[in-house]
Amino acid sequence: MRKKSRSFLPNGVKLCYIKHMGRPKNFEREDVIQQAMELFWLKGYAATSLSDLTEATGLNKKSLYNEFGSKEELFNIALNAYNQSKLRQIELLTEEPFGKQNVINYLEDVAQTSSKKGCLMTLSIHESELLEKEAKLDVQKSFKGLQGLIFKNLSVDYDKKKAKSLALLMSSMIFSIASLGKLKVDKKEIKSMIKELIILL
């Protein structure tokens, strides 16, 4: 009888099986997010259609909507994943001791990893007229976060006013680099450019 086999559980409590009921999904959520991210990154939000997404991910529309709710929500999730993927780079700005060397390391890494695909966050900023508040706030917050971290590092070496201006300059270099990437400017040239910039520090 069932009662015997579950007698170790309190009344009303059921076993929670790892395997869920119903037909199993035949996709990995993280993979799908990754693929969607690549697509949005390449084409932007407006120009990426549901057909593009279903084609790239292998999922059909219904499954996409079951999993993510809407194109917009999927975009927000993808944008988030993109920002997460940049965390390693950002962490260069949290190394002890704080100071301008962290900023130099960060900028050199950004130049080194610059891509011909540009940068999803930069793209989103320019598309922001189409996006809902959530995505707008996301990019706003991401950039402010970066700017703040750079400011914190530069505050060690400069007075507040100068640190602020320099932080804006250094943080906004991600936009320059993203655009140069899209323009297929050689990575070597971008690195030389950054070399010149960090003379300021």
Added chain:
Amino acid sequence: MRKKSRSFLPNGVKLCYIKHMGRPKNFEREDVIQQAMELFWLKGYAATSLSDLTEATGLNKKSLYNEFGSKEELFNIALNAYNQSKLRQIELLTEEPFGKQNVINYLEDVAQTSSKKGCLMTLSIHESELLEKEAKLDVQKSFKGLQGLIFKNLSVDYDKKKAKSLALLMSSMIFSIASLGKLKVDKKEIKSMIKELIILL
């Protein structure tokens, strides 16, 4: 008789009247281009629909197509007009004598005129995956032109290698500034930022 009144013309040559035949247009081509430009500038190519364009310009679809051929062609023309409108700024880089002061003047003007709408060229770069060759080449050419002019000015004060890197840095600031504009960063901050940058020169 006609012959008498046109006797001063050679045979087979007709008077070319300023007024053209048929119903006159009730729009100014330049105005329409301007309005289209503003719209593309605000929303980007992909997100600007024909309805948006007809609404903003007052022209109906047929007239738009008669005049400009297609959405893509209109965009190319608008992008061109945008670049033309930036010529005054660019001319700061052709003042005699050539030298870094020209670049400083240019950058300060770019900062001064930075807009919350960003920059149509920068937006187009990030949308370039959607655009046909013509628009791509246009932005490519525009940027190379700017970069070349800045290089020419900096070559007066620096050796070739340094001038090249500095030129890339200074020219790509238009992308940073455009993005900061879209992020609603205060113009005053942008100007302070540029103040810091030109210390390099």
Added chain:
DNA sequence: GTTGTTTTATACCGATAGGTTACTTACTCA
């Protein structure tokens, strides 16, 4: 095997995209 649950495939929805057709209107020319 039956029942319940979840995912999948397919077909469909109204709305809108970019673009065109057919016709009317407004002008020049003679």
Added chain:
DNA sequence: TGAGTAAGTAACCTATCGGTATAAAACAAC
């Protein structure tokens, strides 16, 4: 005035947009 021409209007075209309804398929529990 009437013929010729260019521009404007509105209805229409097909394709695709983001999003859904329905039902078959694949699993767990029993």
